[in-house]
Amino acid sequence: MPKPYTLYAAKGGGSMIVELAFAETKLPLKIVDIPWEDTGWSSRRLKRLNPLGQVPTLILPNGDAMSESAGIMLYLAERAPTAKLAPAPTDRDRARFLRWLVFLVAAVYPTFTYGDDPKRWLSGDEQAAKKLRAVTDDHRKMLWKFVEKQIKGPWFLGRKRSALDFYVWTMSHWRPGKDWMSKECPTLHAIAGRVRELESTKKVAKRNGLP
Numbered sequence: 001m002p003k004p005y006t007l008y009a010a011k012g013g014g015s016m017i018v019e020l021a022f023a024e025t026k027l028p029l030k031i032v033d034i035p036w037e038d039t040g041w042s043s044r045r046l047k048r049l050n051p052l053g054q055v056p057t058l059i060l061p062n063g064d065a066m067s068e069s070a071g072i073m074l075y076l077a078e079r080a081p082t083a084k085l086a087p088a089p090t091d092r093d094r095a096r097f098l099r100w101l102v103f104l105v106a107a108v109y110p111t112f113t114y115g116d117d118p119k120r121w122l123s124g125d126e127q128a129a130k131k132l133r134a135v136t137d138d139h140r141k142m143l144w145k146f147v148e149k150q151i152k153g154p155w156f157l158g159r160k161r162s163a164l165d166f167y168v169w170t171m172s173h174w175r176p177g178k179d180w181m182s183k184e185c186p187t188l189h190a191i192a193g194r195v196r197e198l199e200s201t202k203k204v205a206k207r208n209g210l211p
């Protein structure tokens with residue numbers, strides 16, 4: 001029996017992207033749920049593995065820690081090419097995949113990092129913290145609308161499913177929420193709906209306590 005990977009996760013968080021990817025790769029995975037209160041810079045459980053205290057944090061079978069969902073996606077795509085997490089390096093969709101993968105983690109994800117708990121950045125200034133939440137939420141809407149204009153469906157890259165679709169499904173549960181997405185970004189909303197129908201997703205959704 002090969003040694004399993006260990007995923008530090010938090011219910012409903014970005015660790016769902018990695019859970020879904022693992023479900024597709026069929027690589028052995030053990031999941032350790034961290035309470036949300038114990039994520040972040042002062043996380044008791046995560047700090048020694050990932051100074052940001054974020055999920056997903058993955059422990060490889062050799063004991064090395066790996067954070068950053070995009071790095072994990074690329075790593076898993078190499079380990080399990082049949083899971084179709086990423087187009088092959090020779091595939092013409094590879095460049096688009098890389099562009100949007102980095103866009104999702106470098107542009108969209110940080111809007112949550114700064115907006116989820118804005119007091120962390122602006123302690124003692126409640127007004128400024130409120131404003132930071134509002135402007136990062138607005139910025140994210142602009143980013144999603146930009147993505148919406150660039151894609152045609154049925155999947156993010158068109159005919160081929162990839163890990164990008166797992167990001168869309170996961171993030172569709174977060175602000176601004178499904179109602180906004182269905183109205184303003186119907187292609188992205190439809191992608192999230194398609195991912196929701198996958199058997200792997202049903203299991204991940206149940207484990208994460210999603211309706």
Ligand SMILES: N[C@@H](CCC(=O)N[C@@H](CS)C(=O)NCC(=O)O)C(=O)O
Pocket residue numbers: 013014015039040041052053054055056067068069070105109113
């Ligand atoms: N760049 C990271 C972002 C991970 C991230 O922001 N995770 C959130 C949960 S969805 C988290 O752990 N937040 C707690 C915090 O940042 O304090 C990635 O792509 O994996």
